[in-house]
Amino acid sequence: MNSLSDLQLDALTEIFNIGAGRAASSLSEIVNDEVRLSVPRVQLYQSSEINADALSLDSPRLGAVKQSFSGPFNADAMLLFTEERAMKIVHDMMGSQVGIEDMAEYEQEAMCELGNIILNACLSSMADMLDLTLDSSLPVYSVGATDAVLRQIILETNQPLILVLHINLSIEKRHLQGYLVFLLSSSSLQKLLSHIDRFISGI
Amino acid sequence: MTHRNSIKSLLIVDDSRVSRMMIRTFVLAKYPQWIIIEAASGNEALEIVDRDTPNCCTMDINMPGIIGTDAAAQILAKYPGIRIAIFSSNIQQSHQTRAAALGARFVAKPVTENSVAQALEFFESNP
C-alpha cells in the first residue's frame, strides 16, 4: 500500500480540519482575537521524499513539538514550524515586547502549549470521529537545524511511509505554515486506515 | 404541522465528500423523500442555486475559492427565502456572529446525527 484512496484522504482531511477548528477556537480564547487554522492537504510521503524542499521549509531552523500517543494504533505526532515564525506568533500571543532573539526557555514552554493545543485537537477529533480511545504523552519541544530535524524523523521512524498534514495558522496579521507529521509503523498505518474504512462504510 | 411532511430540496455545500455523504445519510434517514443536491465549493453552490433554487442549504465555511459565509450572504441576498445552516468546526464567536447576522443558523461540526438534527430543526422552523 503506497497511497491512500481519495475517500480515505478526504476523510482524514475532514477529521483534521475539525481538529483544526477546535484548536482555532482554543487559541482564539487565549489571544482574544480571530484565529484561522486549516489543514488544506493531507499527504502520504515516502520517507525518502521528506526534505526541506519538499516541505518548502525555507527556515534554517525548525521547532518541533512532539507527543507520542497510543491506542488501537501507536504513533508519534510532531508539529513542525519554522522556528522564527513560530516564535513571532508566540510572541504576539504573549503580547511581549522582548526581542525574538531573546526567546527564552519559559517562552518555549509557550511553544509547547501552542503545539499541545493543535496536536490535542487533531488527536481528539480523530478519536471522536473514528470512535476510538487514544492516550498521549505530554508534549516535548525541541529545536534544531532543519535538515537535522528532518533526518532524525526519518531515522527514528525507519518506516517507508510518513503521513504529513499541511497546516496554515494565522493570528492577527501573522501567518504561519506548519506541518503535522504522523510517524506510524506500517502496521499502525494499516490499522488507522482500517478504522477509516470502517468509518466510511458506516456512513 | 403540514410543513413538516412536505418534500423539500436540500443543497449540501462542502468540499469534503465524506461530510456531504454524512449529511445526506442523516437527512435521508429522517426524510427519505427529500431531494438532495451537492456542491463541492461556494462557486458551484451559487450556480446551482440559480438553476435549481432549493428550499434549504447546509454550508461549510472553510472551502477553496469563495468561503461559505460569503457564499451564504450572496445566496440570501438573491433568494431570502432559502434557509441556510452554516456548518463549521470553527466555533469562534466571529463566525457565529456572522451567521446570525445573515439570518442563518450556525451548527458546530463534526457532522453527527445531533448536529444535522439542529440544522433540520432550523429548516422546519417558521421564518
Place this chain on the structure above:
Amino acid sequence: MNSIPAKKEIAFSGEIGGKIAEKIWDSIKSGLILVDSEGKILLWNSWIAQHSGIPAESALNHFLGSLFPDGLAASFKTALRNVLQHKLPIILSNALHRSPLPLYPLPVAHRKQDRMQQSIIITPIVTSEKKRLCLIQVTDATLSIKRERVLKSHSERLSKVAITDALTGAYNRRFFDERFTAEFGRAQRQNIPLSLIMLDVDFFKDYNDRYGHPAGDKALISVVTALKSQLHRPTDVVTRYGGEEFAIILPDSGSEGGQIVAEKLRAAVSGLNIPHGTSSVTDHLTISIGIVSYQPDTSCNATCFLEAADAALYRAKHDGRNCARHLVTPECGKPCPADTPQVDSPD
C-alpha cells in the same frame, strides 16, 4: 519507534505501604490536586494548602470551582473540561497564562499581594474502575522567570561587548558585516530603499604624526560623538569600518534622505573645530563622505553596493575632501556583478 514506555503501577512493598504515598506528595515542592469528573477534590497536597491558604480539610470533597471566591480562570476551566472529555494531557504555560489559580508566595498573609506565577500541567488518570480523574500539577514559575531574566541580561551584555568598538563606542566591523548583509537582503526582498554612508577622516595619519596617538584617539571619539548626534532613528547606527573609516547604514532611506544626512554629518564634524595644522583642506579636522543609495528593482548585489560606496568616497577625496559624493545603483562606474543578469533571484 513507539515511544510510550509500558506503564508501570507504582508498587510499595508491604512494609512501607499505607500512608507512604501521602507523605510523598506532601513532601513534593509543587502543587498536586486530583479532581474527579465533576471537579470534586480528591487530593490536595501540603504545597497547595500552603500557597492557597486553604487547608486540606476545607478542600477535600468540595468542588474546585467553589473553593475560590473569584472562581476559576476561563482558560483553566476549558482545559479541565478538555482533559476530562478527550483524555489528553494539557499544558498551561506561564508565558500565556501567568497565574490561573489564586495561589500566592509564602507567607500567604493577605490576598492583596500578587499571585504566584504558575506553570500548570493537567493529565488524565483513569482508575481501575474506569473512573476519569484529572491530576493538576502546579509549579512556581517565578524562579525560572528570574533565572531567564538574569541569563538574558547577561547574554545581552556579552553580545554588546562582542559588537562594540572598544575605543570609540561605535559598533564594530563584525556588527557592520552582519547588519549590512541583513539590511541589504531586506531591501532587495522587500524592494525598499537603503542608503550606505562610508566616511573617512581627512589626513588622519598626518594628524596622528603631528599630535600623537592619544590625541588621535580623542579626535576619533569626538568624531563618533558628532556623527551620533546627527542620527535620530534607532536603526541608523555608526560603525567603525576600520582605522579612521566609518560606515553608517540608513535603512529605508533613499538618495535624497541619504544626501541630507551626509551633509549634516560633514557639517557636524567640521563644526567640532578640532585644529589640524597639517591638513591641506582647511585648518581643522574634516571628513570625506561617499553615499550610495539602493534603488528598488535594480539588480546590484551586496558586494557591488559596497564597492559603489567606496567609489563614491574615493570621488569625494578626489574632489578635494570635506565633501560628500553620491552614487545611485547600479551606476557603479565599473564592471560589477549588477551588470550581469544572473545575480539575485527575485526571491
